[in-house]
Amino acid sequence: MVELDCPHCEATIELDNDAYGDFECPLCDGEFEFGEPPIQSIQPSQSVQPAQPHQAKGSGFDSTMKILTGVSLGAAIFVVLAALVLVILVIIFLGVALSSMNGGIMGS
Structure with missing residues (x-):
């Protein structure tokens, strides 16, 4: 009092x-x-927890390897298809060349 x-x-x-x-x-x-009103300190209404570093789902080394594997697989398929096309073109070219040397289909 x-x-x-x-x-x-x-x-x-x-x-x-x-x-x-x-x-x-x-x-x-x-x-x-x-008197004077008491000084009120600013306090959050809820307890504030420190922020945790956010890690995206599937982040890190594992997802990087999945991405690289996906890129490598796509590149490998492309190389195989390109090689197959080249082999087919070489076979066609050699067939045309050999047939023209022997008189071929069009020759007499």
Whole structure:
């Protein structure tokens, strides 16, 4: 409890330790202001947890290898198809060349 004198009639008034604001003297009905509002610290309404490093699903070495494997597989298929086309073209070219040397289909 805090004891203070009324600024109007000087009567002793008791207030709580944490009291603040406008008051009225019970003896003379004079109004006075007492105390200051407490300083409130800003505190979050919920507990804040530190952020965890975000790791995307499938991130890291494993997904990198999957990507590289996918690229390598695609490249390998492309090389095989290109080689197959080249072999077919060489066979056709040699067939045409050999047939033209022997008089071939069109020759007499």
